[in-house]
Amino acid sequence: MFNEFKLKENVILKNRIVVAPMTTWSGNDDLTISNEEIEYYKYRSDDVGMFITACTFFQPNGQGFENQFYAGTDNYIDSLKKLADAIKFNGAKGILQIFHAGRKADPSKGVLISASSVKPTSTSYGTLESLPVPKEMTEEEINEIIEGFYLTTVRAIKAGFDGIEIHGANTYLLQQFFSPHSNKRSDQWGGSLENRMKLILEVINSVNKAKKEFGKEEFIIGYRFSPEEIEEPGITIEDTLALVDTLSEQDIDYLHISLKDYNATSSRDENDKRIIGKLISEKINGRKPLIGVGSITTKEKAEDAINLCYDLVALGRILLTEPKWVHKIKNNEEITDYIDLKNPKEQYLPEKMVKKIEGIPGWINLK
DSSP, X not given: OOSOEEEEXXXXXXXSEEEOOOOOOOOXXXXXXXXXXXXXXXXXXXXXXXXXXXXXXXXXXXXXXTTOOBOSSGGGHHHHHHHHHHHHTTTOEXXXXXXXXXXXXXXXXXXXXXXXXXXXXXXXXXXXXXXXOOEEOOHHHHHHHHHHHHHHHHHHXXXXXXXXXXXXXXXXXXXXXXXXXXXXXXXXXXXXXXXXXXXHHHHHHHHHHHHHHHSOTTOEEEEEEOOOOSSSSOOOHHHHHHHHHHHTTSSOSEEEEOOSSTTOOOSSOTTOOOOHHHHHHHHHTTSXXXXXXXXXXXXXXXHHHHHHTOSEXXXXXXXXXXXXXXXXXXXXXXXXXXXXXXXXXXGTOOHHHHHHHHTSTTSSOBO
16 A cells, blocks of 8 residues: 555556545635645645545536636636645645536536536536526537647646546536436437447547647546446446446556445446446456545555555545544554544635535534
């Protein structure tokens, strides 16, 4: 767990611990990174190998969270640079996660768009009943998304990030194109499994174009995916194994699974007791490093995840309550597993973030 890890040629991580991307809800009103967020990132980056940021967006109608930081114009490069510098200060690799929320975006920020005009089954805004039906995207709008990932990667390079992660998970826009639940198209962007993968592959090509034109070979490109959907029809393990097989042949540097538990079994079929991570790892077959995530809170669970099938392990909620997790695990010190509501600044948690967490019962222990 604490040994160096060779991510790819000329890129060595100081250990196998990754900070998972977690929304902070704490940007400034002008969508720049706030000083509280900078402290949040800097204090958690000391001892980890790689830090994946909360997702950023590049079109106004792609905003998925309140007070989310923006990367849609060159005017925001200085803001992004503050974030990159904070993460890299003590040697962690800084990865900017990029997404478009699609039909799950804030409906007050513009017309909701998606692969097809199909309402989502979950939302962060209001009620499902009040959420508008998204507009099916035109060819021009699809090309704008591809260009948006390209331009945002260029800004990430100019801001000094070590890499970017394409967010194709958690039912946001790229997953909406891959999913047979949300993609009912009959053109080149829908229908067959291969066509539903097409936008993902075009985005990968676009970010690689940015890397070749503005970056260095060491620049990291990752892809995050969700392995299943509970909807019918929805993404199945078999669909994802086909996607992962294709992604393993692309010019990317790692794959990052999104799970609530690193050793989870199927959420679609309770009789399927196969461990999803192991299935994915076997399909990758050593072609790309795989990041595991989900309920990894202790040294024992981190080691178990690595022994199970994962090359790297991403920690999320435990790093909110215990920013010095790696240091304390190494030194056998007590881990804090709750947010101290009387002194959240001692845990370097932004005020807006704490208020949001208080409104999500049971997500994190509060005292």
